[in-house]
Amino acid sequence: MAPRPLNVAPAGPLALPDTGLGKGWEPAVLMGVTILLFLFGLVTLSSATTFLVHRAGAEATNLVLRQAVGGALGLAVLVACSRFPYRWWQQLAWPVLGVTWILLVILILPWTGEIAPTVNGARRWLLVPGGRVQPSELAKLAVIIWTAALALKKQPYFRSLRRGMLPFLIIWAAVLLPIAAQPDFSTACLVGLLGATVLFAAGGRIAHFLLLGCVSAPVFLAQVGEGFRLSRIHVFLNPGTDLSGAGFQVHQSLLAIGSGGLVGVGFGEGRQKFGFLPEPHNDFIFAMVGEEWGFLGVVFLVALYLTLILVGFRVARRAPDFFGELLAVGLTSLIALHAILHMAVGLGLVPATGLALPFISYGRSNLVATMAAVGILMAIARQQPAPGRRRG
Numbered sequence: 001m002a003p004r005p006l007n008v009a010p011a012g013p014l015a016l017p018d019t020g021l022g023k024g025w026e027p028a029v030l031m032g033v034t035i036l037l038f039l040f041g042l043v044t045l046s047s048a049t050t051f052l053v054h055r056a057g058a059e060a061t062n063l064v065l066r067q068a069v070g071g072a073l074g075l076a077v078l079v080a081c082s083r084f085p086y087r088w089w090q091q092l093a094w095p096v097l098g099v100t101w102i103l104l105v106i107l108i109l110p111w112t113g114e115i116a117p118t119v120n121g122a123r124r125w126l127l128v129p130g131g132r133v134q135p136s137e138l139a140k141l142a143v144i145i146w147t148a149a150l151a152l153k154k155q156p157y158f159r160s161l162r163r164g165m166l167p168f169l170i171i172w173a174a175v176l177l178p179i180a181a182q183p184d185f186s187t188a189c190l191v192g193l194l195g196a197t198v199l200f201a202a203g204g205r206i207a208h209f210l211l212l213g214c215v216s217a218p219v220f221l222a223q224v225g226e227g228f229r230l231s232r233i234h235v236f237l238n239p240g241t242d243l244s245g246a247g248f249q250v251h252q253s254l255l256a257i258g259s260g261g262l263v264g265v266g267f268g269e270g271r272q273k274f275g276f277l278p279e280p281h282n283d284f285i286f287a288m289v290g291e292e293w294g295f296l297g298v299v300f301l302v303a304l305y306l307t308l309i310l311v312g313f314r315v316a317r318r319a320p321d322f323f324g325e326l327l328a329v330g331l332t333s334l335i336a337l338h339a340i341l342h343m344a345v346g347l348g349l350v351p352a353t354g355l356a357l358p359f360i361s362y363g364r365s366n367l368v369a370t371m372a373a374v375g376i377l378m379a380i381a382r383q384q385p386a387p388g389r390r391r392g
Contacts, residue, residue, distance in 0.1 A: 038074075044360060150171075265291060319383075341353060358370045
């Protein structure tokens with residue numbers, strides 16, 4: 001089999017040549033699983049917001065409607081991205097990253113409070129007509145696309161720390177610092193991890209990653225070693241402590257999951273959402289699934305995510321060029337890390353963070369961005385080699 005080309009350049013300005021490549025079953029599976037997860041999320045969200053409706057009235061009732069509208073927009077973006085030639089993203093990498101950086105900086109400027117209000121002590125959303133958007137969700141996609149595009153050019157220099165790793169570190173830092181300043185340290189860590197994952201898949205040297213870990217460790221420890229983050233670390237290392245304070249969320253989450261048993265207490269019958277489990281519609285919605293749908297519901301949910309992740313990595317393995325492979329690895333890792341970390345928090349396996357459960361948690365920015373990632377994966381899958389045809 002001929003080696004896969006590192007890069008297939010467009011024949012003209014943003015023009016995709018006719019490759020003659022076939023279409024497999026992967027796009028249909030990606031679309032089907034995405035719709036199943038979204039519908040399952042809407043059903044779960046309708047139950048998780050019961051107490052919010054009782055307490056806040058119509059405003060909370062609109063959460064499900066807003067999520068449905070966000071899902072409709074997300075599906076439109078998914079279809080558009082699936083038809084958009086994925087190689088164009090290589091040329092658009094810098095513009096997409098530049099726009100994302102500008103939006104992130106706007107959030108933290110002291111005179112932009114009217115369009116970037118403080119919510120729960122953080123400035124993470126920009127007000128737009130019809131709602132608000134979270135630029136850090138766009139940053140996840142932008143960093144993946146940009147890292148994949150630059151990795152193609154920098155491969156000959158990967159053995160050099162200055163010419164290989166340093167350019168990535170400078171740009172990553174420029175994106176991560178505004179996110180951390182919102183403050184949103186967990187998302188900043190996730191965006192950095194996604195960029196590092198793509199670079200590692202491109203052939204980055206392990207020695208450079210070890211050096212990066214040693215250099216960034218003091219910064220990481222300084223961030224988690226103060227305030228509520230330190231309390232969460234303490235509770236994680238000492239389960240069962242401070243149940244009325246820093247350990248309250250995880251304790252209530254475990255109670256919810258544990259009470260679900262094999263088949264759950266029944267849809268709408270969960271009790272932890274009635275003022276006990278914080279953020280049952282968002283940060284801890286996995287606990288709601290465990291309580292109302294039980295172990296079998298959790299298995300069903302995990303099976304859907306596994307299907308999405310395995311198909312995503314299959315798309316990466318069969319991508320017609322190296323850029324498509326790196327892009328698919330990054331986008332699949334985005335979904336995988338979000339799902340794994342969210343469920344791990346609910347089970348008390350990692351310290352509590354504010355990461356959403358893809359397609360399930362309330363949040364239109366995350367929903368649209370994740371559906372866009374699936375759409376790009378579908379675009380790569382559509383350019384896979386036809387059966388019996390060699391890539392080359």
